[in-house]
Amino acid sequence: MKKQLLLCYCMLALFVSAMAQTPTWSERMTASIMDANKDSISYPGGRANWNYEEGLFLKAVERVWFRTGDAAYYRYIKKIIDGFVMEDGSIRTYKMDEYNSDHITPGRSLLMLYQQTGQEKYKLAAQVLRQQLKNQPRTKEGGFWHKKRYPYQMWLDGLYMAEPFYAEYSILFDEPDNFNDIINQFVWMEQNTRDEKTGLLYHGWDESREQKWADPATGKSPNFWSRAMGWYAMALVDVLDYIPANHPRRKELIPILDRLMTAVIKYQDPKEGAWYQVTDKLTGKGNYMEASGSCMFVYALAKGVRMGYLKDSFMVNARKGYEGILKNFISTDDKGMIHLEKTVSVSGLGGDPYRDGSYEYYLSERIRKDDLKGVGPFIMASIEMEIAPDLSVGKGKIVALDYYFNNEYRKTKEGKTERFHYTWDDPKDSGYSLWGNIFQEYGSQTVAIPDAPSAANLKNVDVYIIVDPDTPKETANPNYIQPSHVNTISTWVKNGGTLVLLANDTANVEWKHFNTLTKAFGIEFTGKSRNMVKNDVFEQGKFDIPANHPIFKDPKKIFVKELLTLSVKAPAKSILSEGGDVVMAVANVGKGKVFVLGDPWIYNEYLNGKRLPMEYENFKAAKNLSAWLLSGNSSIAKK
Numbered sequence: 001m002k003k004q005l006l007l008c009y010c011m012l013a014l015f016v017s018a019m020a021q022t023p024t025w026s027e028r029m030t031a032s033i034m035d036a037n038k039d040s041i042s043y044p045g046g047r048a049n050w051n052y053e054e055g056l057f058l059k060a061v062e063r064v065w066f067r068t069g070d071a072a073y074y075r076y077i078k079k080i081i082d083g084f085v086m087e088d089g090s091i092r093t094y095k096m097d098e099y100n101s102d103h104i105t106p107g108r109s110l111l112m113l114y115q116q117t118g119q120e121k122y123k124l125a126a127q128v129l130r131q132q133l134k135n136q137p138r139t140k141e142g143g144f145w146h147k148k149r150y151p152y153q154m155w156l157d158g159l160y161m162a163e164p165f166y167a168e169y170s171i172l173f174d175e176p177d178n179f180n181d182i183i184n185q186f187v188w189m190e191q192n193t194r195d196e197k198t199g200l201l202y203h204g205w206d207e208s209r210e211q212k213w214a215d216p217a218t219g220k221s222p223n224f225w226s227r228a229m230g231w232y233a234m235a236l237v238d239v240l241d242y243i244p245a246n247h248p249r250r251k252e253l254i255p256i257l258d259r260l261m262t263a264v265i266k267y268q269d270p271k272e273g274a275w276y277q278v279t280d281k282l283t284g285k286g287n288y289m290e291a292s293g294s295c296m297f298v299y300a301l302a303k304g305v306r307m308g309y310l311k312d313s314f315m316v317n318a319r320k321g322y323e324g325i326l327k328n329f330i331s332t333d334d335k336g337m338i339h340l341e342k343t344v345s346v347s348g349l350g351g352d353p354y355r356d357g358s359y360e361y362y363l364s365e366r367i368r369k370d371d372l373k374g375v376g377p378f379i380m381a382s383i384e385m386e387i388a389p390d391l392s393v394g395k396g397k398i399v400a401l402d403y404y405f406n407n408e409y410r411k412t413k414e415g416k417t418e419r420f421h422y423t424w425d426d427p428k429d430s431g432y433s434l435w436g437n438i439f440q441e442y443g444s445q446t447v448a449i450p451d452a453p454s455a456a457n458l459k460n461v462d463v464y465i466i467v468d469p470d471t472p473k474e475t476a477n478p479n480y481i482q483p484s485h486v487n488t489i490s491t492w493v494k495n496g497g498t499l500v501l502l503a504n505d506t507a508n509v510e511w512k513h514f515n516t517l518t519k520a521f522g523i524e525f526t527g528k529s530r531n532m533v534k535n536d537v538f539e540q541g542k543f544d545i546p547a548n549h550p551i552f553k554d555p556k557k558i559f560v561k562e563l564l565t566l567s568v569k570a571p572a573k574s575i576l577s578e579g580g581d582v583v584m585a586v587a588n589v590g591k592g593k594v595f596v597l598g599d600p601w602i603y604n605e606y607l608n609g610k611r612l613p614m615e616y617e618n619f620k621a622a623k624n625l626s627a628w629l630l631s632g633n634s635s636i637a638k639k
Helices: 002-019 025-036 052-068 071-082 107-117 120-135 157-172 178-193 226-239 250-267 291-306 314-329 359-364 372-393 433-441 483-494 511-521 618-630
Strands: 153-155 204-206 330-332 338-340 398-402 408-411 417-420 445-449 463-467 498-502 523-530 542-544 557-559 563-568 572-578 581-589 592-597
Touching: 025 052, 025 338, 025 372, 052 071, 052 107, 052 372, 052 433, 071 107, 107 120, 107 157, 120 157, 153 157, 153 178, 157 178, 157 226, 178 204, 178 226, 178 250, 226 250, 226 291, 226 372, 250 291, 250 314, 291 314, 291 372, 314 330, 314 372, 338 372, 372 433, 398 433, 433 445, 433 618, 483 498, 483 511, 483 581, 483 592, 498 511, 498 618, 511 523, 511 592, 523 581, 542 572, 557 618, 563 572
Parallel strands: 398 445, 398 463, 463 498, 498 592
Antiparallel strands: 153 204, 330 338, 408 417, 523 563, 542 557, 563 581, 572 581, 581 592
């Protein structure tokens, strides 16, 4: 198995390397669908509605934005959502009284847009969806009905429709009691639909046993539908992003995922790698390999492995599945646009005309090209497969961000006090959430250190980042760097730590005490500020990256504004300078290394592309810098 895993990762690395000079599969598919749906999302002959399919696709587009830093994706999401959400928070075409869990899914984009813009309409619209969940009809034990018109029924599909939004909303608006309810939905769904013989989950369950499709003894539907289990698996790996790590019941979800995916991989086509419409009947008459379920399974497998929920061996199945998807479902038109073939348009239970859940029924629904229920998971699966080769860069390493010297707080619109300014979990322009995401996609763990640096709290840290120490203007009682801190940090660097020191212009950083730390490594902030950019004259913040730069191998031009310049002496060395000013410096000290820049630089505002033109390649530079920081000691300063 270890040899198989090694071969899998080597093949994947070669594949992604070959794609590095051209758009990735995730970018190509996103471009195809955005090109075909420029102003609204609808199928030919239909009208644009508030629905789960567009919600799924827009979440995939968001992932591409976070992966690339190209705000064209953000602007597309905003344009689509703004076509539905009014200033008062009402949602065009949405009807709460239907109590349809499918209508909750686009709410994930509402939460993202509210965090990005602060616009009240997105919050109000999200509250409308939250109100639906409060009143959603439930089974006797508390499970959400899939829809009001499907009484007493829970479907696997519904877990993806409602729970990721519910979980993220609960984090954002401080409703921690909801997590027990969210976890229960998964627990009850598995308990009521799991087949003990195969380990697979039946598509639906009728508490009342009144439906013709329901087993009179168990209430279970009669067949296993791949996309239904795919919805459930994706919901699990996405909800776990929001369930707090210290929640006592979080541990219940991971074994559910493991049980399901252990069963699912047994029914992967041994030759082609994809999965079938009716999961367990690989050789059944008329059964066929289906795209959406296959993409969902690959996404859940690959993300499950990346996040540590599943054993590494599951990546063999993810890789095999992804190769099967590319081989069996991807076509290219004469314009070079790619398309996803063989997605079943729909499969349900009951209704009018009545869907009896039989094997024959699942094979009777039509197949569609570029169905968003397949496209969205394909993009997300592709991103996971594109991330996979990079995980070895920082695997097992811990990147810590200081929250002691930089210790700012603000009041939210909800009256809650929150830490902000250069923090991992701040998704606004002021945060480092995108930089944290880059580190995580390199396989490392990001943590915060809220206390003064000590041998104990730096013991297992590989990269320690201190940004913009506070002045009294920013914090009533700022924590200044003291000689004891310098000694502790210097010792940690000499023993192999990688230190990152990022300042700011003189009006916005406590730089004189900060200098006592940088001087320990031969680097000093001069007190001179440069690149004082006026308004949006971005050219005033430009730096050209010389060819064959030892850290920044990909970008040619970056943007840094209002930074403090540096002076250097041994063991330090300048790695970027202009007009006689040293801009960036590094030092090799003992077994460790230090990187210094007089600006916070790669916070979200200058990575997310919303303001900064894409010609400034800060996102590429952030990836290069992160990889270099995770690479351990280097002799760069001695070259």
